[in-house]
Amino acid sequence: MTEVNKRAAGHEVDLEDMVASSDSGARKPAGAPGKLLVGIAAVWSLFQLWIASPLPFMLGFGVFNATESRSIHLAFALFLAFMAYPALKRSPRDRIPIQDWVFAAVAAFCGAYMFLFYEQLAQRPGAPILQDVIIGVVGILLLLEATRRALGPPLMIIASIFIVYSLAGPYMPGILSHRGVSLYGLVNHQWLTTQGVFGIALGVSTSFVFLFVLFGALLDKAGAGNYFIKVAFSLLGHYKGGPAKAAVVASGMTGLISGSSIANVVTTGTFTVPMMKRVGFSAEKAGAVEVSSSVNGQIMPPVMGAAAFLMVEYVGISYVQVIKHAFLPALISYIALIYIVHLEALKAGLQGLESSNPAKPLVRKVIGFLGGLLLMMITALVVYYGLGWLKPVLGAATPWVVAVGLAVIYVGLLKVASHYPELELDDPDTPIYKLPQTRPTVMVGLQFILPVIVLIWCLMVERLSPGLSAFWATVFMVFIILTQRPITAIFRGRSDMAADLREGALDLWNGLVTGARNMIGIGIATATAGIIVGAVSQTGVGLVLADVVEILSMGNLMLILIFTAVLSLILGMGLPTTANYIVVSALLAPVIVQLGEQNGLLVPLIAVHLFVFYFGIMADVTPPVGLASFAAAAVSGGDPIRTGFQAFYYSLRTAALPFLFIFNTDLLLIDVSLLQGILIFVVATIAMLIFAAATQGFMITRNRWYESILLLLVAFTLFRPGFWMDQIHDPYREVPPAQFVEALGDVDEDSTLRLQIAGLDAFGDPMTTYMTLPVPEGETGQERLDNLGLMLLIEDDKAVVDMVTYGSQAAQLGFEFDQEIIQVLAPVDRWTKELMWIPAFLVFGLIVVLQRRRRDRTAAAASA
Numbered sequence: 001m002t003e004v005n006k007r008a009a010g011h012e013v014d015l016e017d018m019v020a021s022s023d024s025g026a027r028k029p030a031g032a033p034g035k036l037l038v039g040i041a042a043v044w045s046l047f048q049l050w051i052a053s054p055l056p057f058m059l060g061f062g063v064f065n066a067t068e069s070r071s072i073h074l075a076f077a078l079f080l081a082f083m084a085y086p087a088l089k090r091s092p093r094d095r096i097p098i099q100d101w102v103f104a105a106v107a108a109f110c111g112a113y114m115f116l117f118y119e120q121l122a123q124r125p126g127a128p129i130l131q132d133v134i135i136g137v138v139g140i141l142l143l144l145e146a147t148r149r150a151l152g153p154p155l156m157i158i159a160s161i162f163i164v165y166s167l168a169g170p171y172m173p174g175i176l177s178h179r180g181v182s183l184y185g186l187v188n189h190q191w192l193t194t195q196g197v198f199g200i201a202l203g204v205s206t207s208f209v210f211l212f213v214l215f216g217a218l219l220d221k222a223g224a225g226n227y228f229i230k231v232a233f234s235l236l237g238h239y240k241g242g243p244a245k246a247a248v249v250a251s252g253m254t255g256l257i258s259g260s261s262i263a264n265v266v267t268t269g270t271f272t273v274p275m276m277k278r279v280g281f282s283a284e285k286a287g288a289v290e291v292s293s294s295v296n297g298q299i300m301p302p303v304m305g306a307a308a309f310l311m312v313e314y315v316g317i318s319y320v321q322v323i324k325h326a327f328l329p330a331l332i333s334y335i336a337l338i339y340i341v342h343l344e345a346l347k348a349g350l351q352g353l354e355s356s357n358p359a360k361p362l363v364r365k366v367i368g369f370l371g372g373l374l375l376m377m378i379t380a381l382v383v384y385y386g387l388g389w390l391k392p393v394l395g396a397a398t399p400w401v402v403a404v405g406l407a408v409i410y411v412g413l414l415k416v417a418s419h420y421p422e423l424e425l426d427d428p429d430t431p432i433y434k435l436p437q438t439r440p441t442v443m444v445g446l447q448f449i450l451p452v453i454v455l456i457w458c459l460m461v462e463r464l465s466p467g468l469s470a471f472w473a474t475v476f477m478v479f480i481i482l483t484q485r486p487i488t489a490i491f492r493g494r495s496d497m498a499a500d501l502r503e504g505a506l507d508l509w510n511g512l513v514t515g516a517r518n519m520i521g522i523g524i525a526t527a528t529a530g531i532i533v534g535a536v537s538q539t540g541v542g543l544v545l546a547d548v549v550e551i552l553s554m555g556n557l558m559l560i561l562i563f564t565a566v567l568s569l570i571l572g573m574g575l576p577t578t579a580n581y582i583v584v585s586a587l588l589a590p591v592i593v594q595l596g597e598q599n600g601l602l603v604p605l606i607a608v609h610l611f612v613f614y615f616g617i618m619a620d621v622t623p624p625v626g627l628a629s630f631a632a633a634a635v636s637g638g639d640p641i642r643t644g645f646q647a648f649y650y651s652l653r654t655a656a657l658p659f660l661f662i663f664n665t666d667l668l669l670i671d672v673s674l675l676q677g678i679l680i681f682v683v684a685t686i687a688m689l690i691f692a693a694a695t696q697g698f699m700i701t702r703n704r705w706y707e708s709i710l711l712l713l714v715a716f717t718l719f720r721p722g723f724w725m726d727q728i729h730d731p732y733r734e735v736p737p738a739q740f741v742e743a744l745g746d747v748d749e750d751s752t753l754r755l756q757i758a759g760l761d762a763f764g765d766p767m768t769t770y771m772t773l774p775v776p777e778g779e780t781g782q783e784r785l786d787n788l789g790l791m792l793l794i795e796d797d798k799a800v801v802d803m804v805t806y807g808s809q810a811a812q813l814g815f816e817f818d819q820e821i822i823q824v825l826a827p828v829d830r831w832t833k834e835l836m837w838i839p840a841f842l843v844f845g846l847i848v849v850l851q852r853r854r855r856d857r858t859a860a861a862a863s864a
Contacts, residue, residue: 196534241345242352745781
């Protein structure tokens, strides 16, 4: 073997080790232990499919409640963590030491304790016996050790600090001191109830996340990952810097089904990074493009690295609403990254790879694109309204008819695919000078789109739960894996049915094992994050933290947001995205909402949770510990720290978006109509492209320093036009509190009043806060006040809450007896804030004219 080949082989092994050690466990034992490891992983996947399916209820056995399911889920995760992850770097990788067998068995028993002794524990709630405490203590210690092995020391250390804080409360200094909890109380809260380890986070991992990760693993094993990469390259590879644009799109599509940015970097990066280098990107820039696009895969619905499902539970809104709010910022971010890559190509004068597609005039290309778009829209309308018509006609038989219809479409797509050559897995080390043709590449894998359509249909149209939607999509995916080879082979006229079925079954087995092994880290992370959430609820440290943050930020909301962003980045350096999101949202999300109210900015809870999530993801990019950057540098052969800084520079748009949607919730499509949503998308996309041009220092030609500043101002104005309009014209007029009832009667029924209220907080301390009051129905102010469920006592210039009707709208808004309304702000008629876009576009037009002139002068001078 030559030195080059040895290096290439070693490089591939290093990459596999990196993904394995971070995602699925670095140990691959031989013989019976190896078979047991993969066997238990496959059984875990089958168990998760069983509890997600309707079968237990139809057959009347194997029905587990939520707590029992979580317990079994954690038992599997703990057992596999000790089997798959070595204790130390020098520990053996090819065998499992005896102590790890013992740890795995004991940890699995402790994890399953809630399931095994469920009835006995239910008979003694809040009164643990010595046996419970011993199991709880051993379970917590082994969970912390599993966390150290699977996820590294940071999360283990943070969880340990919170356990010590719970026990040592009376000995803590000043503001941090609390009553403290006993060992029995700690174990009961953390291990024997659903407040700690077995809380919401582990529940989400059990109910939703596993199935989506399994779905992604099966889709990848079926060949969808390779298909997405080939399609992206055939469509975009011939443009300026084409391989980099293809990398962004391929990573985005892979990110739809993958929950891990590191695995995404390695899967797509192995093919995309060498091609980017081939057209002229430096090793660091090629790695940075791959990191930015792969990490952004985690903000892309529907999976969002498991956070979407956690938000459903923590924010208390439906999954469809979470997807609606998260979709626009994610899409804008991806479009901007493609533009950044385009600017890099323009700056360096880079070209694309040679296209294999026959040359077509522009008119034909446009007609073809619009025709395809129109066909998709007509198909979507026919399917949507056709199924809507079928359901009342067919009744209970509808699912069977739809299943048969899907099977027919699937076989039809395989028939179409059989007319084109099969996609081959490329060797990343062999140079590719010519791109695959678009039409054959797209047509040969259209069946991979069907399970994704099934998933989106179940989620968005049928409004099934995320778990059940993922179950049906996975069932369809299993059917595809088992049947696509034999059916395609029959159509191609070279069938070997037994061999094809055997290969399909092997792919299915590998998918089940891979899905489970990829879930070990997530299962452990959500359980350990539960310790932190449990400690917050048991000790009341969240309230303490609110005071500390308020003191540090001096009540300034922007400083609070910066503080939260920095904390997310720091925690994210050592924590997986999911655990980071759970910890920071549990600690700081309520603080931001509360302090925002006190400062007059009413921030929706979903905006705060997305803010925390975005900065948790940014930690995968941020040097010095951005793991995704290290993975990309291993692929590209570049310097990891420089790759990290370059990726962070490319990801500035992702860091800017959270601040923008906190102050302008239109970007999250909150309370906007369809037409407004389309307009916001178009303008926000233009604004993000202008922001990218400003930060890259290049648009049509290199920016002058003042042009970059002006472009940033234009982008800010397009994103937040209300800021400038508020400077010109106050959006509210102040009304004396004594005239609150009259003001309530004067405003339109669909508008809101802003109130500043003084009262006492939960501890009896004075506080002031702001509140948005939706105007209720009613002809007069008094009638509206009655419908609100509020009685006021008006004395001189004061308005004091005299009574709040139980269960009324006023009670839900937070009105309480004896609060004083100290300020009433009523909306005024003024120009729409979108008028500020006009001067912004005029300034932008001026910069375009200046840059065009400068480019033309430079070109003329060069030709002369």
